[in-house]
Amino acid sequence: MSRIVYVNGEYVPEEEAKVSIFDRGFLFADAVYEVTAVLDGKILEWEGHVNRLERSLGELGMTMPVTRDELLEIHRELIRRNTLDQGGIYLQVTRGVADRDFAFPKDTPETLVLFTQARNLTDPKDGIKVISAPDIRWQRRDIKTVQLLAPSMTKMLAKKAGKDDAWMVEDGYVTEGTSNNAYIVTEDGTIVTRNLSNSILHGITRAAVLKLVAEQGIKLEERPFTVEEAKKAKEAFFTAATAFVCSVLEVDNVTIGDGKPGPIATRLNDIYIEEARKAAI
Incomplete structure (x- = not known):
């Protein structure tokens, strides 16, 4: 069974997830990201990660595409849909889709994608x-x-x-x-x-x-x-x-x-x- 991922308001199988070739994250790396850890199906260090996300966006003149509460619920829904016990959730916000131009586009909706990655986080570490x-x-x-x-x-x-x-x-x-x-x-x-x-x-x-x-x-x-x-x-x-x-x-x-x-x-x-x-x- 493939993962369910989140793309701009929709939960879809990873094979069906699509982002425009004109997305500035693809063309200019004009995007920020966060990775939150998940243990026992719960999110670690949520406040720290969302605070840093807002700071990163602000430094690039971007805004949050959803509210904090909505973003938390997206994380939790991905955990539920993918039955994630341990691992991480990757989140990326781009400046959105616009024709290729070095100047920032105006009033362009941001692109928001998230996906899960299952891995064991608590095994003893060898170094x-x-x-x-x-x-x-x-x-x-x-x-x-x-x-x-x-x-x-x-x-x-x-x-x-x-x-x-x-x-x-x-x-x-x-x-x-x-x-x-x-x-x-x-x-x-x-x-x-x-x-x-x-x-x-x-x-x-x-x-x-x-x-x-x-x-x-x-x-x-x-x-x-x-x-x-x-x-x-x-x-x-x-x-x-x-x-x-x-x-x-x-x-x-x-x-x-x-x-x-x-x-x-x-x-x-x-x-x-x-x-x-x-x-x-």
């Missing part, structure tokens, strides 16, 4: 190996746009090197992973992660995990760190909406710690899942 690579993205990474060719190309550099992902580097400092926020743990147990700016995406899971870090009394430094710092770290990990907290075992062929998932990352992942489940809607 990943990363390489470092130049960050070749544009300067507004705080907007969650669909302009993902650069991180996709960078991800493929890692795959060709036999690794799982890449940590992107700008001016000598790690910005983030191709689809996640990056962290290291120093010898004294301090968590270090890059401070918020236009250089990185303001991760929703990042915010939730840093709140847990504070509650657990773990020291935190929000600042850029170098690849060399990462290689010497006691632990390294990343956070993402459908990966939660996952250890990084190796950076540029240098083993981090003992080469196994670190205790701090493992602990934070367990606590995050427990607290996220409590707050899921």
Whole structure:
């Protein structure tokens, strides 16, 4: 049975879903997106994701095509129709359909599409190996746009090197992973992660995990760190909406710690899942 997806007010089988070739998301990557995690058939971090969606749209001069309540109901209906227990819901809003022109069209209805992706989010995590690579993205990474060719190309550099992902580097400092926020743990147990700016995406899971870090009394430094710092770290990990907290075992062929998932990352992942489940809607 195929998935049921949402396209501009209609729930249709994925094989029947269509968007115009003149959609600006297709022609210009003129679109934003969000991915929300689903556990036990419930949505995690809803307020954070919808707040960021509205911010991204506002930064591009776009508006929400439906109300918050309507958008939540669309998510829930997709969960019901696809009997989704664990996984994610992908949402994309484009500026809509108009003849090809670099100038933004006026009074064009936005395109709204959503679909589900089933996956197990709670299995124990083995950790990943990363390489470092130049960050070749544009300067507004705080907007969650669909302009993902650069991180996709960078991800493929890692795959060709036999690794799982890449940590992107700008001016000598790690910005983030191709689809996640990056962290290291120093010898004294301090968590270090890059401070918020236009250089990185303001991760929703990042915010939730840093709140847990504070509650657990773990020291935190929000600042850029170098690849060399990462290689010497006691632990390294990343956070993402459908990966939660996952250890990084190796950076540029240098083993981090003992080469196994670190205790701090493992602990934070367990606590995050427990607290996220409590707050899921």
